[in-house]
Amino acid sequence: MRDTFVKTLSEIAGTDKNVMLVTGDLGFGVLTNFANTFPLQYLNAGVSEQNMTGLAAGMALEGKTVFTYSIGNFPTLRCLEQIRNDVCYHNANVKIVSIGGGFCYGPLGVSHHATEDLAIMRALPNLTVFAPGDLAETSLATKAAYQITGPCYLRLGRGNESCVHDKMPDFAVGKAIPVIMQGDTVLLSTGGILGNVIEAYKILKERKIYGSVYSVPSLKPFDCELIRYLSETSKLIVTVEEHSIIGGLGGAVAEVLAELKGKKPPLIRIGLGDTFSCEVGDQEHMRTVYGLSPDAIAERIYNEVMNGV
Amino acid sequence: MKKINEITSSEELALRIRRHAVIMTHNGKSSHIASVLSIADILAVLYDHILKKRPEEPKWPERDRFILSKGHAGAGVYAALSESGYFPKEWLARHCANGSLLCGHVSHIDIPGVEFSTGSLGHGLPVGTGMAYAAKLDKRSCRTFVLLSDGECDEGSNWEAALFAAHHRLSDLTAIIDYNKIQSLASVEETIRLEPFADKWVAFGWQVREVDGHDHKALTECLSIKAPDNGAPVCVIAHTTKGKGISFMENSVLWHYRSPQGDEFRAALAELEK
Numbered sequence: 001m002r003d004t005f006v007k008t009l010s011e012i013a014g015t016d017k018n019v020m021l022v023t024g025d026l027g028f029g030v031l032t033n034f035a036n037t038f039p040l041q042y043l044n045a046g047v048s049e050q051n052m053t054g055l056a057a058g059m060a061l062e063g064k065t066v067f068t069y070s071i072g073n074f075p076t077l078r079c080l081e082q083i084r085n086d087v088c089y090h091n092a093n094v095k096i097v098s099i100g101g102g103f104c105y106g107p108l109g110v111s112h113h114a115t116e117d118l119a120i121m122r123a124l125p126n127l128t129v130f131a132p133g134d135l136a137e138t139s140l141a142t143k144a145a146y147q148i149t150g151p152c153y154l155r156l157g158r159g160n161e162s163c164v165h166d167k168m169p170d171f172a173v174g175k176a177i178p179v180i181m182q183g184d185t186v187l188l189s190t191g192g193i194l195g196n197v198i199e200a201y202k203i204l205k206e207r208k209i210y211g212s213v214y215s216v217p218s219l220k221p222f223d224c225e226l227i228r229y230l231s232e233t234s235k236l237i238v239t240v241e242e243h244s245i246i247g248g249l250g251g252a253v254a255e256v257l258a259e260l261k262g263k264k265p266p267l268i269r270i271g272l273g274d275t276f277s278c279e280v281g282d283q284e285h286m287r288t289v290y291g292l293s294p295d296a297i298a299e300r301i302y303n304e305v306m307n308g309v
Numbered sequence: 310m311k312k313i314n315e316i317t318s319s320e321e322l323a324l325r326i327r328r329h330a331v332i333m334t335h336n337g338k339s340s341h342i343a344s345v346l347s348i349a350d351i352l353a354v355l356y357d358h359i360l361k362k363r364p365e366e367p368k369w370p371e372r373d374r375f376i377l378s379k380g381h382a383g384a385g386v387y388a389a390l391s392e393s394g395y396f397p398k399e400w401l402a403r404h405c406a407n408g409s410l411l412c413g414h415v416s417h418i419d420i421p422g423v424e425f426s427t428g429s430l431g432h433g434l435p436v437g438t439g440m441a442y443a444a445k446l447d448k449r450s451c452r453t454f455v456l457l458s459d460g461e462c463d464e465g466s467n468w469e470a471a472l473f474a475a476h477h478r479l480s481d482l483t484a485i486i487d488y489n490k491i492q493s494l495a496s497v498e499e500t501i502r503l504e505p506f507a508d509k510w511v512a513f514g515w516q517v518r519e520v521d522g523h524d525h526k527a528l529t530e531c532l533s534i535k536a537p538d539n540g541a542p543v544c545v546i547a548h549t550t551k552g553k554g555i556s557f558m559e560n561s562v563l564w565h566y567r568s569p570q571g572d573e574f575r576a577a578l579a580e581l582e583k
Contacts, residue, residue, distance in 0.1 A: 054432055082466075
């Protein structure tokens with residue numbers, strides 16, 4: 001996703017000289033081409049996320065479209081108040097890009113595990129929140145963020161994400177993307193865990209449980225209409241995210257479901273519990289530890305269905 | 310340099326800002342009167358002599374940018390803006406009232422002339438740095454002024470911006486520090502020492518000018534001088550008196566939060582009569 005983002009942004013920067021990429025001293029080797037091709041549109045703010053975000057707001061209010069770039073929690077939590085007051089309150093045209101959502105930097109420890117960012121970013125007024133599921137969605141979300149005049153958050157993976165979509169899917173801000181439509185056990189996925197969710201679907205299918213899979217790259221605005229539709233048509237709704245089950249995709253679905261009247265299907269939120277991930281390991285290991293491997297996702301859903309949903 | 314009669318006009322403006330602020334903080338039962346009085350002269354000099362502006366066209370692209378980073382003194386900016394013709398003076402009566410847009414900390418929404426909203430300290434200088442950086446990139450000649458409090462310099466974000474602005478030689482950026490030497494609970498010296506303060510800015514690569522923050526002639530001279538292109542950004546350390554102009558508020562920690570009411574309100578206004 002990282003390389004797809006930089007490639008897409010390079011295309012955009014070539015056509016719009018007001019587009020700026022500001023990094024918080026991260027992106028070794030990844031941003032070199034951009035920096036060399038667009039020296040006046042590239043800026044390293046140094047290791048100073050508060051200043052990076054404040055100055056991005058200032059530049060945006062002067063007419064620039066500014067992408068701030070860093071990894072994990074650095075471009076979000078470290079400068080949260082700058083995002084809230086300087087960027088969002090002023091509706092400044094700043095796009096916050098975090099590389100390494102979830103456990104992309106698994107071995108590096110809890111400081112580098114971005115597992116609450118979606119909840120926190122989703123709470124901020126004026127901010128559009130994207131967590132694309134594969135490379136095609138990354139390219140489309142980057143373009144969508146550019147086209148929106150106002151603050152956006154792009155939560156991306158670092159690399160090795162699956163190519164789920166064979167061709168460019170229909171992408172609209174605030175809309176989920178149907179990936180597989182086979183049954184009334186519905187799996188909703190946000191971010192780079194989408195590949196595992198597809199694998200889980202396949203395991204369930206072998207065990208005669210037929211599901212549907214949607215990718216939800218747009219967490220705010222949120223596809224409330226889809227949830228209302230699913231509440232009437234599905235037997236079970238499952239959310240999967242490489243993130244806390246508080247406030248992210250699971251939280252968003254729960255909020256919509258809770259306010260619907262009448263009978264509704266049960267909801268399972270798969271993700272991290274209310275905990276820090278003090279154990280380290282690569283992304284695959286960490287996903288396994290927290291129940292996000294294809295087998296674990298499938299097993300959880302299988303048990304739920306067998307126990308009489 | 311401004312002529313003598315023009316200097317007099319900014320002194321008159323400063324007096325009006327002080328009067329408005331006392332009435333606004335009285336009506337709104339709000340805090341920070343002493344913080345406004347501390348910068349009334351700086352605001353008056355900026356709005357009367359320094360800032361390139363068009364009140365009838367607040368977003369005029371060639372305007373100079375002014376950010377009040379010490380947003381708690383917003384009443385002073387609202388007063389200066391209304392006196393400069395950005396909006397009717399009657400609006401000031403609604404400061405901090407229920408349903409009002411004139412917040413206790415300066416806010417830009419639907420208030421013509423407010424460049425940027427602040428209230429949490431340490432935000433203005435990074436944003437002003439971004440504005441100055443964009444202006445330099447686009448080869449625009451406007452200047453950017455950011456007014457900070459001394460206590461605010463405890464915030465690390467200012468020093469991040471200080472490094473950046475000096476590295477990029479943002480000579481059209483001017484930070485003005487309201488150095489009244491009193492912060493929220495006690496003196497700066499007792500709280501977190503800033504001295505040697507000028508040396509810190511010099512060490513960060515800024516050109517420092519120290520000035521009496523209540524001397525209109527000196528302030529006008531100091532703020533008029535543009536730094537050479539591509540030179541160091543400018544830090545104006547304005548030595549001020551917190552609560553300036555009202556004897557019983559001067560140099561008192563009490564009036565950071567206390568609102569002027571009753572006899573104190575009447576006594577404050579009486580001191581501001583000519």
